[in-house]
Amino acid sequence: MTETMQAAVLTGPAAMIMATVPLPMPGAGEVRVRLEGCGVCASNVEPYEGQPWSTFPGDAGGLGHEGWGLVDAIGDGVDDIRVGDRVATLAGHSFAGYDIARADQVAVLPPALAGKPFPGEPLGCAMNIFRRADIHPGQTVAIVGIGFLGAVLTRLATDAGARVIAISRRQSSLDLARRFGAAETIVMDNHYRIIDDVKRITGEALCERVIEAVGKQWPLDLAGELVGFGGKLIVAGYHQDGPRQVSMQMWNWKGIDVINAHERDPAVNLRGLREAIEAVASGRLDPAPLYTHRYPLARVAEAIEATRDKPDGFVKALVTYD
Structure with a gap:
């Protein structure tokens, strides 16, 4: 050795x-x-x-x-x-x-995953975010940022019966979101046009759930704007480059719940990892x-x-x- x-x-x-x-x-x-x-x-x-x-x-x-x-x-x-x-x-x-x-x-890892790569931490993170998002059938869920995490959450939310609006910069990311179940896609290039597009799609109601999965100031600002009255803003992005400013007036006015879902509790992370293993091994998530x-x-x-x-x-x- x-x-x-x-x-x-x-x-x-x-x-x-x-x-x-x-x-x-x-x-x-x-x-x-x-x-x-x-x-x-x-x-x-x-x-x-x-x-x-x-x-x-x-x-x-x-x-x-x-x-x-x-x-x-x-x-x-x-x-x-x-x-x-x-x-x-x-x-x-x-x-x-x-x-x-x-x-x-x-x-x-069970035999069903033999020979397959398994980066468990981000998959477990996605499962934890999904659980905290409390998504129900019939809800409209906007996901801001479609990378690995956003794509997995698109699949989970769609399978839960939600209508997903995927918002991202690159056309390839929006195409990916479609493949993972998104009902609507919006290019992330203009703050107020995006808000108008979501209002049009939702009949002015905005979204019951919005997941911010980028970790930057503008996507966080945008995500808050897209939450409807009494809805939930789920902060899934990893904001590690400094403090953030938020529109507390707007958040208060709409009475939204803000959920910080990128948590680091070891027991929670292990729970998410085990749920991810089950989801992938069973074929529910690929x-x-x-x-x-x-x-x-x-x-x-x-x-x-x-x-x-x-x-x-x-x-x-x-x-x-x-």
Whole structure:
């Protein structure tokens, strides 16, 4: 057994190297996973480019938090996971050959998912957002931002009997939303025209539910405008680049509920991960068409930059390992 592994290390803004680092060892209550791959999250982009509070070098394998692979070592006190189990993890150093995860932050993948990539964290996140959105048959649901998360939520909301209005910048994203069940699509290019379009579609009532899945100021502003009286605004975007201003007068006037659904409670995340595994294994949800770009570990920087730049047809990048 080798005592080292390859890991991506962020050495400065947009500067990433491959380094040979010691193989991590699991402690009590932990498992070690020999990774097969890791998804690339849009939240990787800003830390990759550097933030005012960034320090360098970063941790080996840092930024990678969507890993899956085979358990190859377990620590003391771990009883429900075995060496050889194929798992999805909620660990945070998965741009590397191996990662350590708490045993209560991994979920075993069933045989139905054998050989299939499974970036569990974002799929679990989508399930948690969907649950918090409290969507019912017959409702109109606007989803602002159709990337990986928005596409999955489009499928879940449509299957729940809602009419989905998908709003996004790129035509390819709107086409994707249609394939995942959206009844209406609107190009995200003009604030007031979008509001007028939604009013026209809904007979001036606006939407019972609006999910903001971008994580930027304007989409948040727009999402609030699209919620009807007594409706719910579900903030699913990961707002990590600074504070936000909101129109409290408008929110109060319409009496809307604001739900912050991108929560980080470990128990909630594990629940969502398990629900995602069941949904994909049963065939209720098929995320495979969303995995549009793949990169080896040595090219993880390119994968993050593609996530930022979104080349034609891009939805989600996976970093896969031999």
